[in-house]
Amino acid sequence: MALLSTVPVDGSPAAVDGLVTALRHALAGGPAVLPVGPGESGVAGDPGEGAAVVIATSGSTGAAKHVVLSAGALQASAQATAERLGGPARWLLALPAHHVAGVQVVVRSLLAGTPPVVQDLRAGFRPEAFAAATRELGPDRRCTSLVPTQLGRILDSGGAALDALRGYSAVLVGGAALAPQLHERALAAGIAVVTTYGMSETAGGCVYDGVPLGGVRVELEEGGRIRLGGPTLADGYLGDSGLTAAAFADGWFRTGDLGRWRAGRLEVLGRADDMIVTGGEKVAPAAVETVLTAQDGVTAACVVGVPDPEWGQVVAAAVVVDGSLDGALAERLRAAVRAALGRTAVPRVLRAVPRIPLRGIGKPDRMATARLITADAGPAPIDTASHPRNG
Template sequence: MRVVALDGSPAAVGVLVDALREALDGGPAVLPIAPGAAAPATVPEAPTGTAVAIATSGSTGEPKLVALSAAALRASATATATRLGGPARWLLALPAEHVAGVQVIIRALLAGAEPVVQDLRAGFRTVDFTTATEGLGSELRHTSLVPTQLGRILDEGGRAVEALRGYAAVLVGGAALPPALHDRATAAGVRVVTTYGMSETAGGCVYDGVPLDGVTVDLDADGRIRLGGPTVATGYLGQPAETSAAFVDGRFVTGDLGRWRDGRLEVLGRADDVIITGGEKVAPAAVERVLAAQPDVEAVCVVGLPDPEWGQIVAAAVVRGSTTDADWIEPLRTAVRAELGRAAVPRRWQAIAALPVRGIGKPDRAAVMRLVSKPDGDRHHIG
């Protein structure tokens, strides 16, 4: 196993690009390591055909190494090219140690040209995104972002948005895309494609709610999403029990709940996040979607808090826009009640300046729980 340490620089990504090229052609498997992270003292032996191992903590926080074969990576990249209209030049604006970053590199290599790499040593900066985009030239171009990055570009405006409009497709994944942000991007002329997937499926495998060619999606009796097809990982290195539990009959059993709506997969959030309040089940993602669609809501995270009477109560942390309406809670309560019913209406509300995030932009629910659990004196309301 070849370990490639990354530091956010294009030079380090260049080393990874060369290693991935060799791995796709049958060379040693590659393990990219995040900046500042220590390489594991030992790496379990990888199954034959493994090209990449991706470190992931999943929803449990327990570290795992996901084994992805060259065949799975190629299948994913080929299906993406087919869905997006053919080969294109790619900009890598994501951390290269994540599966989404690795897949940008794989797609670019299979399209015949290395990706243009944005320098991330100072974090994601819109000026660097604009400069890197100019390096793609006039060919058909694609990139992949997380919602936080998309929001920063739209907030910046000017040349940054002009650069974003120049992409034939902007894949957005890693976290749920708020409806208001999606609408802003569309209004700005940005061609957004929402993606759903994870390290265990070689990255995004459902685009705009529709599975890529060859990908299968089914729901078990509880609504849990199971993903199959050629992009599914081999398993977790050195963890046979975890592999057997998560990979069943050629499918990866996700921790997410979903439903089919108008022929498209709608992800309802993590099964572990479901709130049981007064005997009723409430999916936080469903409440978040309703709230995020309301005026003056820029971002929101919904969690469950322990409660002696109800078992749990629904709590919402809300990033508000520019208005100063003192009665901002009641319209939100009304919207949730009308769409999802009384049980889903949050009983605790708190306005915050920004959502805490982890990784490449996922809401940090544990941090949100701490915020909305603070004693009186912080801005919150129960009702």
């Protein structure tokens, strides 16, 4: 039986040092590593020969899965990243080390021959701490990986943290969709943003700025579901042959995401399970969110379907806005969605919230957002012209 070593990581540099040592041994053929965050526990099982890392992950339902990644998959991903970004670099770890994106920062660092500099995350992500950690990198070529929330905080804070971020050769941004307005702000500020798409089952990001990494294959099934292939694929799920067989077949991983090709680049439209069906018409929440967050005054948005006795579901949006969500702003947002996506996609319910509920490494929690919207006892702003039956 192959061994599985549980390594607790609490966000401290000392804990990451232990993970670095364990990963170095795992990549050389030693026991596979299961990094666990605060409050998490280990798991028993045989990851199989060649396994280097087991990553605990959960979907929107919260059902736990444990993804088994081989040393070959991790190293192929790290090598492809180095090739895409122009060569090895010194990396700053500013993400939780028990997520695949954090693990890959460590693997890329080991590949480059230099351990990562680690930002202490025990008190949460702080832009000033990011600036201090960046100074430890020295003059070497530098890269880091962030989620959109972290990028937004640095841009909002300005000062030393923003100056530090400008000094990176590449800033990988993934874990959740990057809103167009935030992306444009970052580029305008001189940040070398590289958007990434991938998941634990692909050893992290495998499509950068819509273009697959070297060796990675992308196909779209009929209906738009994304399939990914290549050397970065996981071996499957620990202790679940049925789930493995359903997701991995013939050298492909069948994702739960929908996408399309646009100008030769992959555009991810969101989860197939998140699709809203209203009056028999389908609406992709991610497409609506893209339009909403591109509007002046909107800093974040999460779109969900909420039950409706007539339509089955209606499109509902929680938005974070500068100031208040008055009637003029609500109509401007609806008009923007109507112009870009048609009447069916227009949110019939708009709610202003102080922040979008998040889960995991920074993905929007759609279930929590739906509860937040439906718990509001006030009258829902209704766009009576938003559905095809009305026009």
